[in-house]
Amino acid sequence: MVHTSSPLVAPPRNWWRPAGRDEKLWIGIAGIWSVSMFVMMVIIWPAIGGQQNQIHSYRVDPADFNSYTTAFIEEHQTGELEGVPVVSPPPDTDIFLEASQFQWRPVLELQQGETYRILISSTDVQHGFSLQPDNINFQVLPDFITGLEITPQESGEYTIVCNEFCGLGHHLMVGRIIVVD
């Protein structure tokens, strides 16, 4: 029955043998499963899913992004929360979210069921956009915009945690999105 070498011993030169039936069965089924997972990710979910991860990417100078955010805040500010401006932008527009050590600016007030294009970037180091409790996570880099079309379906207060280590105050970096009816 012994017809192959120990992994610690060189096999003879004519080591090749066709695979047995049991191996072929498993390799075939594992292969079908592999292709199925690919089809699910590339064809099925894009056709039926509501959460798509189609990132709109742009390069941006951090100083420019800072001025876009500032202009956006000046145009739509409605209040202030813990020293951070609160803005209520109209639906179907571009909205800005700026990450910096250790703050998310501004607080966004959005309307339930309306679609916005959120553009996120950093003015210093890398950060992580982590929207809780729904647990939606995106990477935020300086020099790049992470853009997403988002539609909040339920009203309430959402927390933005920073989930990329950004310095010793990393755990202090918390922001808000407020969704109103």
Add this chain to the structure above:
Amino acid sequence: MSAEAAPNDSVIAGLMRRCNVTNLMVDRNADRLIMFNAVAAVVALATGGIFALLIGLTRWEAIHLLEADWYYRITGAHGAAMLIFWILFFEVAGLIFGVSVILNRRLLIPRFWWTAFGLMAVSAVALLALMLSGEATVMFTAYPPLQATSWFYLFFIIFAVGALIAVIAFFIELANARYREQVGPLPLFTFAMLAAAVLALWTLVSGAAAIIPTYLWSVGVIGHIDPGVYRLLFWGFGHGAQQINLVAMVGVWYVLAALTVGARPVNEGVSRFAFLLIILFIHMGAIHHILVDPGFSQLSRAINTSYFIYGATLGSMIHALSIPAAVELAQRRKGFSAGIFTWLQKAPWKEPGFSSLVLSFWLFGVMGGISGVIMGTVQVNMIQHNTLIVPAHFHMTVVAGTTLAFMGLSYYLIPLIFRRDHVFPGMAKVQPYMFALGMTIWGLGTGFAGHAGMSRRHWDSAFGGVPMGTDVFQTWQVDWSLLALGIGALIAATGGAMYVLNAVATVFLGKKTDTPHLPGIDRDALTPADEDAREAAAAGDPHHQRGFEFPGTLILVFAFLVVFMVLYATSWFELSSVSWTIE
């Protein structure tokens, strides 16, 4: 022709020794190099283990041991000590073992190997010191533009150069062995180490491309580092390094199966083909870390993240069949052939080599492998990226998988290389179970905390004293998850300490002997293939007349596939239950 010393002449000259247990010829230089690399590996493991315990006791919110500053320093140092130093020193020992000891040949270029060891050892100490000093609190990923002292990048580069020298030395040794006809087809373990070395080349080149410009930036030569490009290149290194571990671990699994029950690969070609699939495709997995980064189209992310339609996953699933199948056939050959699972029941469960193999294989495949494929799905990654699910996944692969497999192998290697008896053989029997139990509890706790959204590398999930603080994580699920994380870390650290204690005691205090007592080596492990039996197998068909060749293994792998499918489907369901629409 210059003298190529025959083994016996080498023994007389004191250049080689014959191992009384395995009958292998061992080059003195290889002997000492393996000793030094193994000791460095265990020291790194012990250091990283202390860090692990401190981190576990900090994330366990009820204890919250460390201050923020130290938590971040130690989290970075833990990553470097474990993911880089422990693993790489052990793997260099494996490269030397694969290209010298089991090929019965002397090392051609021992100075290369010593240089590699020296560079790696010095820079490892320097890197840990820098990370603990607070001069390099940038985590092991060191994403720019967050900046560490330029010494950090410099020693990082020196370490990588050391590792690269070891990899190149391996290729030179192997080419030399082939040229001198010391070896024809490679033993499967050496083949696995060759696969690991091929992956290591690309990995280290990618790391150099990420870190060298970053070093130049830190000393002011370059004005700006592109953070997106850095991430792409860094993960070519960071993820690639873990693929080296994967391949080395699979090689160790085959060896453990051979040593403990005399298992031989069911089919050399199938096993080698699976390694080939991994070599060809697995590097594409570097994109797993940047699936929610700006800068890539969805199709390019999908093709890369799936290793080109799950080519490398298929390779791993082939090993998932071929290793238990080899064990089953070996056991059936020994007479444990009744029923479907007698072979498994009668396996040597008290031998640490065997328990390490099974536990490592099980935890890697079921918890590490499946969670990795799910996390590497482009859309599902949105609800997992940078949460605690990420460390939960890679601790199941690198710790419960690779580390446990390496521990299992070292229960054989340490007595054989140091020629000493185990000091605590009884503890060695319990140790793999203790470690695996701890890692399982830790993994489940950490994974569930991640499912609840908790971030990795985050000091305070209670957000005490934060202006815009939140109680989003103040739930019973999170409390229980973190409790499991903490208790699991305590148990796993105990298991790790048992391993280190036995290893250190054996190296320094074990009884000296030329025939160390081992957990038992199966005599089939080191004998050449049986020609007659092979011819019979080729000519006719020893198995095809009866039912399945390895029915027990088939049931196990199909059960695994069902678990895989259920968890995969669950992850899509979880994504669909997110209340936001995201285009």
